[in-house]
Amino acid sequence: MTSTYLPVLDLRGRLALVTGAGRGIGAAIAARLRAGGATVLATARTAPPAAGPDGGFVTADLTTSDGVDTVVSAVRERLGTPDVLVHTLGGSRSPAGGFAALTEEHWQDELALNLLPAVRLDRALLPAMREAGRGAVVHVSSIQRRLPLPDATLGYAAAKAALTTYSKGLARELAPRGVRVNVVSPGAVETEAATALADRIARSEGVGHDEAWDRILSSLGGIPLGRPTRPEEVAELVAFLVSDRAAAITGAEHTIDGGTVPTV
Template sequence: MHTSEDADPPAVTISDRLDGRRALVTGASKGTGAAVVARLREAGATVLGTARTAPASHPGPRGFVAADLTSPDGAARVAEHVAEHLGGVDILVHALGGSRAPSGGFAALTDEHWAHELNLNLLGAVRLDHALVPGMVAAGRGAVVHVSSIQRRQPLHDATLGYAAAKAALTTYSKGLANEVAPHGVRVNVVSPGFIRSSGADGLVDRLSDGQGITREEALGQVMDSLGGIPLGRPSEPAEVAELVAFLVGDRAAAITGAEHTIDGGTVPTVG
């Protein structure tokens, strides 16, 4: 006889939906940021994107705010817009990043280059976290994802040393922030992509090509060689990175915080 005591416990279903949650995504006008915006909206979140330039199909003030996050004024503008139109956020994704530094190694980088790389790849996230994460702490819930890079472990010295250093700092900062806010129900994780098929990757190839007087194909080969190749045989797609981000900000990842998640097709040859 099968009694209620013998019955299997009911299956626990954890939804991958984000209905009712408010999200801010930086770097939202193209590449990984745009893919994250689309994926979170697909999952039901109300998403506010921000970048220096609005996308072609402007979604209105509740969907996008133009701001330059390399400056404190830009970060303050976004924080004010969040307060006015969303009343706070439950999800914060920093996809903003990139490099405009010239090729030529460390000697080619001026103070201005270094300041720009740090402001774009580190301090923009720090400023917005400072403005918005306290609201998550007060609410007792929230999820933050910082998009770093495998270059924090495998820096490309010729053209993106400043970028790599800034992403290394972002990753370390993220771990410290995660430890501080976890007791308050706020999770902080890092996603570190490798070579992504994006306009940013195209820009790097162009800079190497122009700086060294070589073809784009030769410059692309240099990038691939410097990474040690991609065992998967192809770059990652922005939508694939967005899938990882969507998982990390959702309830299925409720016990994951303070972790770095690499998505690089196997490029990094070591563990850890």
């Protein structure tokens, strides 16, 4: 009987960029990749208090062309050709109230935050990875691309659906050149952004924070596991996907939601 060798989750020598890494899921992913041995350049609009002067963090607003240029320049200066790209940046600042509450500006903001930064950074950085014949890309989407919350995050859900579709096409194009592209779609996660969403709903509906949070979970159909996902659990999945243990996985969407999505 023959045994199959599975490499350990060793990221030593990998050069990685993680966006949206100022807090929440992005910060957890950056920390997990570093713990695995990777050299990580993290970026967000605001640097976290723990960000030191070691060159591992770049402050930039990726919803702007200047911000994208800043990050691209930092990647080329500090990493050269990256091995790993993790696009975590996302969120929603649109008001509750259904589709009629979303203005043209709200729709533009949702696309500018949840879709276009990944597209622009990929366009700038992936050609070098393709030429090198190696690399792993993860786009963090959301289960809301399948279970949108029409009251509060319809624009966000639509933008994440676009990101997921874009990722699938990118994966098919780049797989023959040795670059893998996958999607991770979390459900409810214990983050500051989730708390902010509950606060917006609470203010709009005139209810307490706990009731607003219960409404979010109920609108998604509940969580069979009985609790939200933790940022560190999402980070563990991402670390696996960019490692050699996932060498044959590309073009796939990986849901991490405690069983929320009811379909197969």
